[in-house]
Amino acid sequence: MFITFEGIDGSSKTTQSRLLADHFQQTYDVILTREPGGTDFAEKIRESMLISSIDPVSELLLLVSMRYEHMKNLILPALVEGKVVICDRFIDSTIAYQGYGLGVDLKLINNLHELAGIRYPDITLILDIDVKAGLNRAKDKNKYEEMDVDFYNRVRQGFQEIAKKEPSRCSILTNIETMDNSQVHNTIINEITKRLV
Ligand code: TYD
Numbered sequence: 001m002f003i004t005f006e007g008i009d010g011s012s013k014t015t016q017s018r019l020l021a022d023h024f025q026q027t028y029d030v031i032l033t034r035e036p037g038g039t040d041f042a043e044k045i046r047e048s049m050l051i052s053s054i055d056p057v058s059e060l061l062l063l064v065s066m067r068y069e070h071m072k073n074l075i076l077p078a079l080v081e082g083k084v085v086i087c088d089r090f091i092d093s094t095i096a097y098q099g100y101g102l103g104v105d106l107k108l109i110n111n112l113h114e115l116a117g118i119r120y121p122d123i124t125l126i127l128d129i130d131v132k133a134g135l136n137r138a139k140d141k142n143k144y145e146e147m148d149v150d151f152y153n154r155v156r157q158g159f160q161e162i163a164k165k166e167p168s169r170c171s172i173l174t175n176i177e178t179m180d181n182s183q184v185h186n187t188i189i190n191e192i193t194k195r196l197v
Contacts, residue, residue, distance in 0.1 A: 001079075001084050001085070001122050001123070002075065002079060002085045002087070002119070002121045002122050002123075003020070003084065003085070003086050003087070003121060003122065003123045003124070003125070003192070004086075004087045004088075004089070004090040004091075004092070004121040004123075004124045004125070005017045005020075005086070005087070005088050005089065005124075005125050005127065006089060006090070006092045006093060006096070006124055006125070006126045006127070006159055006162075007126055007127035007128065007129065007134075007159060007176070008096075008129060008131065008134045008135075008152055008155055008156050008159070009134060009135065009138040009142075009144065009145050009152075010129065010133070010134030010135055010136065010137035010138035011127040011128070011129045011134050011176055012127060012129075012137070012176060012181065012184060013088055013089070013125075013127050014034075014088050015181055016125070016127065016181070016184055016185060016188060017032060017034075017086050017087075017088045018032065019181065019185045019188075020086055020185070020188060020189075020192075021086050023185075023189065024084050024086070028083065028084045029081070029082070029083040029084070030083065030084045030085075030086060031074070031075075031078045031083050031084070031085045031086070032086050032088075033070070033074060033075070033085065033086070033087050033088070034087060034088035034089060035063075035066070035067065035070065035087060035088070035089045035090055035093065036049055036050075036063060036066055036089075037066070037070075038066075038069075038070035038074055038075075038087070039066075039069050039070050039073050039074055041066075041069055042066035042067075042069050042070055045062060045066055046066075049062065049063075050142040050143060050144075051142070051143060052143075053143065056098055056102040056103070056104045057104060057108075059098060059102075060094065060098045060104055060108070060109060060112065061112070063094050063098070064094075064112045064113060064116055064118070065116075067090070067091070067094075067113075067116070067118055068116045068118065071116075071118055071119060075087070075119070076119065087121070090121060090124075091113055091118060091120065091121075092124060092126070092159065092162050092170075094109055094113075095109055095110075095158060095162060096155045096156075096158030096159045096162065097144065097155055097158075099158060100154045100155055100157060100158025100161070101144075101147070101151050101152075101154050101155040101158065102151075120169065121169065122169070123169065123170075123171070123191075123192060123195055124162075124166075124169050124170045124171070125170075125171055125173065125188055125191065125192075126159050126160075126162070126163050126170055126171065126172040126173065127173050127176050127184070128156065128159065128160065128163075128172050128173060128174045128175075128176060129156075129176040129177050130177050131149055131152040131153055131156055132149065133176075133177035134152070134176075134177075135149075135152065159172070160172065171191040171195070173187055173188070173191070
């Protein structure tokens with residue numbers, strides 16, 4: 001099973017992906033991974049990507065190639081071995097940040113992923129938080145976190161649109177800013193259980 005976490009910066013998806021991995025570890029073999037990154041090669045590119053300003057289309061091309069490496073070398077082999085793979089950000093972050101946030105053509109994003117044969121997750125948990133609350137929580141400032149509130153509102157709207165378009169894959173958890181970590185975790189377990197029965 002392949003599960004991804006999505007949301008704007010500060011939406012607590014990193015904490016929640018760890019909590020979910022701990023929960024599943026009691027029963028399954030779990031791989032917890034993240035993007036941008038997930039392989040040695042992609043983690044090296046991540047470091048430059050999060051500080052350098054490059055053209056959004058170049059960034060998209062890099063993200064797809066990093067995702068291809070990640071998919072081919074880590075995610076697919078783990079899924080074939082029957083493991084649960086939990087990934088902190090995946091394809092929907094590219095649609096929300098590069099597409100809705102930076103204005104890259106959504107068709108180009110989808111076509112490139114199709115061309116690369118990127119497998120979609122089975123379940124995607126979208127953590128929807130108020131932009132100001134999210135940005136106040138975000139700790140290590142990367143280049144995106146220096147963008148303005150309008151950019152983040154577009155990114156947030158992007159995630160909301162994805163949830164609307166793909167309800168069979170995506171669960172959106174709203175009002176994250178009003179919940180503590182254990183409430184969010186319990187809601188996530190309920191959502192996953194509902195989808196598995
Ligand atoms: P993330 O790992 O969530 O940041 P951190 O853990 O340092 O808070 O993600 C890093 C940034 O990368 C985040 O601001 C969103 C951006 N990003 C994209 O713009 N497109 C993508 O496809 C992905 C995977 C991430």
